[in-house]
Amino acid sequence: MSGLEGIPIHIQTAPHAGANAQAILAELETALQALLDTGKEHSIDLRSLPLLPGELDYLQHTLGTGEVRVEIDALGKSDVRETAYRGVWWVAHYNTLDEVMAEFIEVSFCPDIVRAQRDDVRESLDALSARLAGNEE
Amino acid sequence: MSRRPTVAEQLARQGVSRRAFLKFCAAAASLMALPPSMAPAIAEALGKLRRPSVIWLSFQECTGCTESLTRSHTPTVESLIFDMISLDYHHTLQAAAGTAAEQAREDAMKEAGYLVLVDGSIPTRDGGIYSTIAGVTNLQMLKDALANAAAVVSIGTCAAYGGIPKADPNPTGAKSVQALMDEGLVPRKPVINVPGCPPIPTVITGVLAHYLTFGEIPELDSLGRPTMFYGDSIHDRCYRRPFYDQGMFAKTFDDEGARKGWCLFELGCKGPTTHNACATTKWNNGTSFPIESGHGCIGCSEPDFWDAGSFYTALSAPADPLTLATSATVAGAAIGVGMSFVNRAKKGAAKSGHETATLKDLEK
Amino acid sequence: MNEVELLNWVRGPGLNIAIGIFLLGTIWRLFEIYSLGRKKDLSAPRHTAGASGWNTIARRSLAPPGMLKRSPISYIGGYVFHVGLAIVVFLFAPHIELIENLFGLSWPALPSQVVDLATVVTLAAMVLVLVDRINKPVKRYLSTVEDYFTWAVTFLPVLTGYMAVKHLLLPYTTMLALHILSVEILLVVLPFTKLFHVFTLFMSRWYNGQANAHKGVPV
Incomplete structure (x- = not known):
């Protein structure tokens, strides 16, 4: 899989190159406005779009790199990066073989996946309480 | 009836956190071509799901569909999905087990409501003898398997539409699962067609995930294909x-x-x-x-x-060579010439039959 | 029969049969018509300026003086839909591909947006011409079933083609199959209806012009 970069493929894009990427940027603009107005979060599945060769790179380049980068280790890695546009996050889920399973652009104050989940917190509380009560082992 | 564990229980037992489960559901939503906002709904549905039994029947096929699935590129999602189901019979993968595998199939068929996956078409000519497994014809095995099945997923173009075995001149009388049902040769059950030669692995698992997660047949097009994957050309x-x-x-x-x-x-x-x-x-x-x-x-x-004609002939061009063109041209010319002689003969007859009118005639 | 089987049939055996009947009918009628002959005109030919077969072909391709005002829809609408048909049939890329496949001839195509526009204009002109035929008492009186039939078999291929490209009403595959089927119907009936003017139009204009020129009358 990693050998592809070694092949000098010259990708020529279609006459309207970047139209899909432009549409995504416009969607993000609307989503950011909605986040500010109503707090509604938004998510775009990059796998379900017929992106032209090179458009994903263009999108990544345009959105840039922001301040936050979170690495999650759950059923393989997940990479959550804030883009230069704050509130716009690039979320990539990898499997245990480090292959991309799903890739999203999310618009939120903080992606849900980063937060500790309520049920997990409750379990942690139980575990910690049990430990303090000297019940463990 | 033995109580099967729910998928959530299964995952918790494996030490999988809610966060990991959420990630899995996000990936599953992407896999099922659902909007990312559906992930919580998937999580809820999967939390209640019990592992259904699945029987995979491989008939007149090349194993390409199984290859496609087992070599699919997102092992975590697929393996999780296959953790979700209980794959009780797959004769290609279980060939070494011999009669034990056949026994497992018969056991699985006792409890109604299982899912049948079929790859390959079913030969019907001469009593279906052109493809048998453990001495049982494919037709008979499908008939038995469908009796108590909840639904059937036809994986690959052969199972869905007959595929290459059904191609002209179709020496084995191969038919698709749907065609057999339409002809009343096997029990009628809901059918999901997942065609492709082979189908995209994530489409196979996506369709299965949808059925297992929501417990219902996804929306299908006129050819029985889930529109979420086959909706666009x-x-x-x-x-x-x-x-x-x-x-x-x-x-x-x-x-x-x-x-x-x-x-x-x-x-x-x-x-x-x-x-x-x-x-x-x-x-x-x-x-x-x-x-x-x-x-x-x-x-x-x-x-x-x-x-459908050559793979290299444009869609708007004739699929077959125009075999009638030359003979039609010759026949047209022959009729044309023939008609011209008939017309000339008519003209000649009219001319010779012509009588000169005299003043006397007009006065009559 | 599902839509793919229908498409396979119209692209294969259907097309074969349709082109067969078309060739048979066309050759037959051409032979028959041109072998009829006419009696030799033994009178001494007269010579008048503007009286010849070629002159008539040119003259009859334009509206006679005053007629354009009296019947604008017939002339303008008629011209527009004939030119439109030519653009749609001969300058749409998939059609050129078919012609190249059949005869080995090929030429550049127009962008599909231009062909789209030509199609809409053609359809509009054809509807206008039909409405005019029904509305004008004289035209309606002169019209026979064949007139409406030939209009329909010409209109349908354009309509189904447009609907296929634009994904209207039915899935593309079904619509494409219906489009090809409608063209096959057109091919089959063309030699045996007034649509045969495709082949005879200019010959008969020339013939009439030439026959009358002999008498010194420019028609």
Whole structure:
């Protein structure tokens, strides 16, 4: 899989190159406005779009790199990066073989996946309480 | 009835956190071509789901569909899905188990409500003797398996539409699962067709995940395919579509147009009439799909794609050579000449039968 | 029969049969018509300026003086839909591909947006011409079933082709199959109806012009 970069493929894009990427940027603009107005979060599945060769790179380049980068280790890695546009996050889920399973652009104050989940917190509380009560082992 | 554990219980037992489960559900939503906002609904549904039993029947096929699935590129999601189901019988994968595998199949069939997956078409000529497993014809085995089944998923073009075994002249009388039901040869059950030669692995698992998660048949098109994956034609989703609209076509596989990635319509691309997810889901870990690699679509997810003329003949060109043209021209010329003689004879007869009118005649 | 089987049939055996009947009928009628002959005109030919077969072909291709005002829809609408048909049939890329496949001839195509526009204009002109035929009492009186039939078999291929490209009403595959089927119907009936003017139009204009020129009358 990693050998592809070694092949000098010259990708020529279609006459309207970047139209899909432009549409995504416009969607993000609307989503950011909605986040500010109503707090509604938004998510775009990059796998379900017929992106032209090179458009994903263009999108990544345009959105840039922001301040936050979170690495999650759950059923393989997940990479959550804030883009230069704050509130716009690039979320990539990898499997245990480090292959991309799903890739999203999310618009939120903080992606849900980063937060500790309520049920997990409750379990942690139980575990910690049990430990303090000297019940463990 | 033994109580099967729910998927959530299964995962908790494996030490999987809610966060990991949420990630899995996000990936599953993407897999099922659902909007990312559906992830919580998936999580809720999966939390309640009990592992259903699945029987996989391989009939007149090349094992390409099984290859496609077992070599699929997202092991975590697929393996989780296969953790969700109880795959009780798959004769290709269980060949070494011999009679024990056949016993497992018969045991699984005792409890109604299982899912049957079929790959390969079913031969019907001469009593179906052209393909048998452990001495049982495919037709008989399908009939037995469908009796107590909840639904059947036809995986691959052979199971869905007959595929290559059914191609002209179809020596084994091969038929699709749906065709057998329509003819009343096997019990009628809901059918989901997942065609392709082979189908995209993530489409197979996506369809299974949808059925298992929501416990219902997804929305299907007129050919029984889930619209979430087969709703658009390749042409409509193709990144080369703008070239088609501009009339920029590759004329050969190595000309300037081909090198520049122009539309492959004239080289026989069947994208406009083919419904599949290749242009968006792509193959080999999202690397590319045939058109992106410079070859036209061959339409493998459509019925009778093998008999639809050459893969390299444009869709608007004749599928077969025009065998009647020469004889029709000759026959037309012959009739034309014949008619001209008839007409001349008529004219001649009229001329010779002509009588000169005299004043006397007019006064009559 | 599902839509793919229908498409395979119209692209294969259907097309074969349709082109067979078309060739048979066309050759037959051409032979028959041109072998009829006419009696030799033994009178001494007169010579008048502007009286010849070629002159008539040119003259009859334009509206007679005053007629354009009296019947604008017939002339303008008629011209527009004939030119439109020519653009749609001969300058749409998939059609050129078919012609190249049949005869080995090929030429550049127009962008599909231009062909789209030509199609809409053609359809509009054809509807206008039909409405005019029904509305004008004289035209309606002169019209026979064949007139409406030939209009329909010409209109349907354009309509189904447009609907296929634009994904209207039915899935593309079904519509494409219906489009090809409608063209096959057109091919089959063309030699045996007034649509045969495709082949005879200019010959008969020339013939009439030439026959009358002999008498010194420019028609």
